[in-house]
Amino acid sequence: MKIAVVGSYGAGLTMRVPRSPGAGETVSGGVFAPGPGGKGSNQAIAAARLGAEVSLLTAVGDDDFGRAAHALWRAEGVGATHVRTASAPTMVGFILVEPSGENRIAIAPGALDELDAAAVAAFREEIAAADVLVVSMEIPEEAVAAALRAGRDSGTTTLLNPAPARPLPDDLWPFIDVITPNQTEAPVLLGIGAGHGLDDEALVRALRERTGGIAVLTRGGQGALIAQESGVSVTPPYPVGNVVDTTGxxxxxxAALAVALGSGHPLDHAVRYAAAAGAHTVTVAGVVPALPTPDQLAARIGTAP
Known part of the structure; x- marks a missing residue:
């Protein structure tokens, strides 16, 4: 089973500080932790760990962060031969975290700004060979659109994880077979603001109407809602004893949803499997260390795709 991923890679440079500095101020006593990130890379690694053959399209710089990314993908079994080496540096996010958990983040997209339709065109054979194409939105809209169109042209199931959310052009909605926003992303996608008055079921129905396919609204500890042609159904959450880190x-x-769908499992089963993957991830600190294996999910839910 093959998964193609079009998305981002970036290095996260996190410092936990006693308090955030003011203008012109230096604050000492911080604890620094660098690590790999980017939704595309995370999803590719997660899918590979769950047994998929994965090809990734992203862009990195000709720098230490880019070289570390390639080493990570080799170690995780992610196919990265189509990853672009850009003239700009690898994307970096600087994150200051206060003891309360409040954070301040600054991102330099760098190499990701060079991920364009031409890069996607060179990746079309991988998209056509895949069972599922996964696209996320930390990359230029040009690349998102080109990837979704390539997936539709080749008959590959397209799965859009619309994060970070922004309104989608009207002509892109029909190219999406499965869309997976959370509760805060869904209104943004639909172009409706705060105080919209729609409950979760109305939101997921509206998303399904836009795509004509499947909408899965993730709701954290409340599980997920699935809207398809036959109606709306509820996937209950998997209980989590101790939430350590919700990142990732x-x-x-x-990734788990893509793997289960690519393996031919029914939608309800695929969403339950995905919910179990999310539940496992929040019990482990860090993103890459938290991404589950089939054995870990089998232990949680008693089966695997």
């Missing part, structure tokens, strides 16, 4: 849960959910 959405990426694990998306």
């Amino acid at each position: 849960a959405g990426d694990a959910f998306t």
Whole structure:
């Protein structure tokens, strides 16, 4: 079973500080932790761990962060021969985290700004050979659109994880077979603001109407809602005893959903499997260390795709 992923890679440079500095101020006593990130890379690694043959399209710089990314993908069994080496540096995010958990983040997209339709065109054979194409939105809209169109042209199932969310052009909606926003992303996609008055069921129905395919609304500890032609159904959450770190849960959910659908499992089963992957991820600190294996999910839910 093959998964093609079009998305981002970036290095996360996190410092936990006693408090955030003011203008012109230096604050000492921080604890620094670098690590790999980017939704595309996270989803590719998660899918590979769950047994998929994965090809990734992203862009990195000719720098230490880019070289570390290639080493990570080799170690995780992710196919990265189509990853672009850009003239700009690898994407970096600087994250300051206060003891309360409040954070301040600054991102330099760098190499990702060079991921364009031409890069996607060179990746079309991988998209056509895949059972599922996974696209996320930390990359230029040009690349998102080109990838979704290539998936539709080749008959590959397209799965859009619309994060970070932004309104989608009207002409892109029909190219999406499966869309997986959370509760805050869904209104943004639909172009409706705060106080819209729609409950979760109305949101997921509206998303399904836009795509004509399948909408899965993730709701954290409340599980997920699935809207398809036959109606709306509820996937209950998997109980989690101790939430350690929610970062990466959405990426694990998306990857597991793609793997289960690519393996031919029914939608309800696939969403339950994805929910279990998300539940596992929040119990482990860090993103890459938290992404589950089939054995870990089998232990949680008693089966695997």
